[in-house]
Amino acid sequence: MEHDSHDEFDMLLAREVRGLDREIQPDRNLWVGIARRIGDHPQRRWRGRERWLPYGVAASLAIAVTSLVLNLIGVVDTASPEQPMPSELTASLDQLGADHASRRAPMLATFRAVNASLDQNTRDELYRNLEIMARARSEIEAQVRDNPQDRELVSSLLRLQQWELRLLSEDYASPGNTL
Amino acid sequence: MIRDRNVSHRATGYLAICLLAWASSLALAGPExxxxxxxxxxxxxxxxxxxxxxxxxxxxxxxxxxxxxxxxxxxxxxxxxxxxxxxxxxxxxxxxxxxxxxxxxxxxxxxxxxxxxxxxxxxxxxxxxxxxxxQVSVGVISGDINVRGGRGQIELQTVSGQIDLLGADGRIFMRSVSGDLLAREVEGEARYSTVSGRILIEAGSDDQTLESVSGDIDVRGEGIRHLRGQIVSGDIRFDGSLAPDASVALTTISGTVEMVLSGEVNGTFDVSTGSGRIRNHLTSDEPTRPQYGPGRSLRFKVSDAVSQVNLSARSGDVILTRSGVRGVSR
Structure with missing residues (x-):
């Protein structure tokens, strides 16, 4: 029974990880437009760093999730709702939060630099929404700590983290880049 | 006499330079x-x-x-x-x-x-x-986007503007940061995503995924087949009817989930809430409490249909009712 539960949880998180980079491919050949835009907008130096960013984010997220899975599998099913949260799970969640923070900080710095030329209202709007996401993330983290047996909450937390990083990787200052 | 001629040449030269500069400035200014x-x-x-x-x-x-x-x-x-x-x-x-x-x-x-x-x-x-x-792709930062029609891949994105789509068919992506998303009479597979904007779908496609961090979601449609909606902090509401083989999952962490069904109601319903209440006006089934800890859950089946409906609110109520039933408030 316990083994089945582990497998189920493993599958849940595996599905979440698989879903992170899922995209629907466009029907038409976009290369003509892309090549033209590359020619029209010579690449700045920081873009070289940005190229590996999605892969870095995906890799570090996968590592974090794998780590979380390994920790939670041994912990969640033994936790009863009436018991306090096991220290192993607390440590795993702390680690997940720390990993996210360490990825988020440099991406936020890049985001600020890349989008510095936007008008003040738009920048305020973007940062206000990043705050909303950060608050929502804290809210879910708190819920996970209160309900350590709730796997759907863990999935929600991972999805929101990924969404937040995706937003931080956007370059809104170059028209067309976000398409 | 020679001196006068030199002065005259010099004046002509200055004039030519001025004219050239004026013409250049006009050229640089571009057309109106x-x-x-x-x-x-x-x-x-x-x-x-x-x-x-x-x-x-x-x-x-x-x-x-x-x-x-x-x-x-x-x-x-x-x-x-x-x-x-x-x-x-x-x-x-x-x-x-x-x-x-x-x-x-x-x-x-x-x-x-x-x-x-x-x-x-x-x-x-x-x-x-x-x-x-x-196919139509539109990406702007702060302007509104209004699209009527389109077929194939329809991709609309804005940071703070509102997106309004009517009568498209295909694979539809609508994304905003804080702008509202509105879609009406849309066919095909549709994905809507916003951080703090609202999502309003009327006569939406039979396959929809909606995602919001803090904006409310409101979906109206008939014969919905696949509907997946998630909010962290906000309300989510569906008003309409389901296909016989529908798959619906509506989740909010902090907010209310409300489902108002019209037409024939079939399927298996799995409903849960963490700290709120479950109000079931579809059947006489009552929610139950777990042996330990907070929360309520409710599971019931109506007829033999294969539809599956999952509704969940961690901190908030879940309301299930039929269209036209009075006295049910959010």
Missing amino acids: TVDEQLVVTPGGLTSVQITRGSLSVVGWDRSEIHVEGALDEQVERFIFETRGDVTRIEVILPKPLEHRMLQRTTDLTIHMPSGSDLEVSGVSLAVGVSGVSR
Whole structure:
């Protein structure tokens, strides 16, 4: 029974990880437009760093999730709702939060630099929404700590983290880049 | 006499320089208006880049693109050219832009073949599209986007503007940061995503995924087959009917989930809440409490249909009711 539960949880998180980079491919050949835009907008130096960013984010997220899975599998099913949260799970969640923070900080710095030329209202709007996401993330983290047996909450937390990083990787200052 | 002739030559030279400078400044300033037309390959791509102003794109049944309207007062260059099957329309502004009060921003109307693809990008740009029966991609920062029609991949994105889509069919992606998303009479597979905007879907497609961090979600439709909606902090409401093999999952962490069903109600319902209440007005089934800890859950089945409905609110109520039932409030 316990083994089945582990497998189920493993599958849940595996599905979440698989879903992170899922995209629907466009029907038409976009290369003509892309090549033209590359020619029209010579690449700045920081873009070289940005190229590996999605892969870095995906890799570090996968590592974090794998780590979380390994920790939670041994912990969640033994936790009863009436018991306090096991220290192993607390440590795993702390680690997940720390990993996210360490990825988020440099991406936020890049985001600020890349989008510095936007008008003040738009920048305020973007940062206000990043705050909303950060608050929502804290809210879910708190819920996970209160309900350590709730796997759907863990999935929600991972999805929101990924969404937040995706937003931080956007370059809104170059028209067309976000398409 | 020779001296007078030299003075005269010098004056003529100054005058020529002044005229040249004036002509150069006019050339640099760019045109104020445009009214141009090009013959294009049917089924190609029309690519438009305008930093600010407004743009109206109208599909027509000619193999021509016609551009007409006013250009930004700071315009450096206007590009309207066709290479292969790609037609490029761009209003080039100086970089960096002068931030001052503007008397005139770009205001263009483009007529293009209805059977061509369209992509538009801009910053402070309001975009309206109608009569285009192929793929449409629009990405702006702060302008509103209104699209009527479109088939295939429809991708609409803004940071703070509102997106309004009517009558599209295909794979639809609508994304905003804080702008509201509205879609009506949409067919196909649709994905809607916003951080703090609201999502309102009327007569939506039978396959929809909706995602919001703090904006409310409101979906109305008949015969819905696949519906997945998630909010972290906000309310989510569905009003309509389900297909016999529907799969519905609506989840909020902090907020209310409400499902108002019309027509025949079938399927298995799995409902849960963490700290709120479950109000079931569909059947006489009562929610139960777990042996340990907070929360309530409810599971019931109506007829033998294969529909599956999952509704969940961590901190908030879940309401299930039939359309037209009075006395049920959120």
